[in-house]
Amino acid sequence: MLTEALTALAAAGGTAVAQAAGTEAWAGIRQRAALLLGRGDPQRERAQLERLDVTAAALVSAVGDEVDRVRQVQAEGWRGRFETLLEDLDERAGQEAAAELRALVAEARNAADSGARMEGNVFHGPAAIQVGDRNRQDNHFGSGA
Structure with missing residues (x-):
């Protein structure tokens, strides 16, 4: 049983894989995930690459309200694969795999963060900026704020 x-x-x-699909970061995340789950077996790596391609295709073909649901389903599937990997390895190999998975998550986060940069902007007066997905922002301007 895995620790919390x-x-x-x-x-x-799982979330990192599902969110990276279809982005500029996808090629790196796809390769890193396949290597991690393949554990040095070329046949298993190819099978993971095929699964990753199915994930990307499912997300690219989703439209409208369906995108979030498909992304959640794909994230849960990859979460399960990563859990199984971590459960099946001995302690030393499990620690190595966990470190590789942390690096994959960090790479995905860095790629997502790099897309949210604002550079060279000049604001003359009050400005409100919101970056990200599904954010909530409450702004109050004036003396009653």
């Missing part, structure tokens, strides 16, 4: 921290790591990995 490893379960959370597996969930973060």
